[in-house]
Amino acid sequence: MPELPEVEVLRRKLKRLLEGSKIEEVKIYDDSRLKGVRAELIVGDTVLDVGRRGKHLYLELSSGSKLVFHLRLKGKLVYGLDSGDLKNPWIEIKFDTGNSLFFGDPRRMATLDLVKDLSEIKAIANMGPEPLNEDFSFDFFKEGLSKSSKTVKAILMDQSFIAGIGNVYADEILFRAGIHPERKAKTLSPSELERLYLSVKDVLKEALNHKGMSEYTSLFSDDEEVGGFDKFIKVHGRQGEPCPRCGAKIVRIEVGGRGTYFCPNCQV
Numbered sequence: 034m035p036e037l038p039e040v041e042v043l044r045r046k047l048k049r050l051l052e053g054s055k056i057e058e059v060k061i062y063d064d065s066r067l068k069g070v071r072a073e074l075i076v077g078d079t080v081l082d083v084g085r086r087g088k089h090l091y092l093e094l095s096s097g098s099k100l101v102f103h104l105r106l107k108g109k110l111v112y113g114l115d116s117g118d119l120k121n122p123w124i125e126i127k128f129d130t131g132n133s134l135f136f137g138d139p140r141r142m143a144t145l146d147l148v149k150d151l152s153e154i155k156a157i158a159n160m161g162p163e164p165l166n167e168d169f170s171f172d173f174f175k176e177g178l179s180k181s182s183k184t185v186k187a188i189l190m191d192q193s194f195i196a197g198i199g200n201v202y203a204d205e206i207l208f209r210a211g212i213h214p215e216r217k218a219k220t221l222s223p224s225e226l227e228r229l230y231l232s233v234k235d236v237l238k239e240a241l242n243h244k245g246m247s248e249y250t251s252l253f254s255d256d257e258e259v260g261g262f263d264k265f266i267k268v269h270g271r272q273g274e275p276c277p278r279c280g281a282k283i284v285r286i287e288v289g290g291r292g293t294y295f296c297p298n299c300q301v
């Protein structure tokens with residue numbers, strides 16, 4: 034699943050490709066996961082900017098509307114003359130550049146909404162702060178965790194508390210902080226809280242520096258500008274491999290129904 038770093042990388046690439054482009058034609062092939070999107074409402078609009086909120090990506094249009102994409106697990110955006118490796122796209126948005134933006138999801142979980150205001154999307158209206166913005170302060174973080182009865186892993190992934198962290202980055206953040214994913218958030222000591230807070234920022238910044246993970250950051254089939262953070266992943270998906278810090282075997286458990294990877298020696 035693309036998380037904050039991958040969606041941010043896609044945003045930057047799409048901004049470069051689409052800013053100032055005009056929508057010439059829209060073909061809708063399957064509208065079952067589309068909400069409020071009709072060709073006549075967006076044809077003729079120009080893309081003023083490309084934004085991101087949490088894991089949502091949106092095109093700001095000259096009419097004042099926003100086209101909001103949520104990729105979920107396997108949703109995909111492809112930019113080019115054809116939809117490439119995206120089979121059965123749901124929508125094709127053709128620009129005056131001659132290229133089109135295709136969107137779809139073989140798992141049928143992704144969504145596309147046309148809204149006037151982002152707050153019309155409930156998940157965005159209820160979303161917590163962006164972890165790389167200034168309003169995500171240590172005091173805010175400490176207070177949220179000390180009141181929560183959730184596990185640390187669950188609260189890191191709770192979009193209404195912090196935006197943009199999913200299953201992969203939650204595991205990496207907890208590994209960096211040396212905290213067991215099943216710990217109750219309110220049992221963290223002041224120094225653990227501080228370590229975890231810094232780990233949230235450091236892991237996400239590092240992932241962004243490496244442009245996220247390759248699988249989720251391509252926009253066309255021969256796109257060479259894809260992320261390389263995959264090889265810096267320390268624990269997620271590495272069950273049975275040695276911990277890069279202590280050499281103990283990384284284990285996999287389920288926390289809240291999600292596959293969770295950690296080092297049983299370093300993370301307490």
Ligand SMILES: [Zn+2]
Nearest residue numbers: 276279296299
């Ligand atoms: Zn270890």
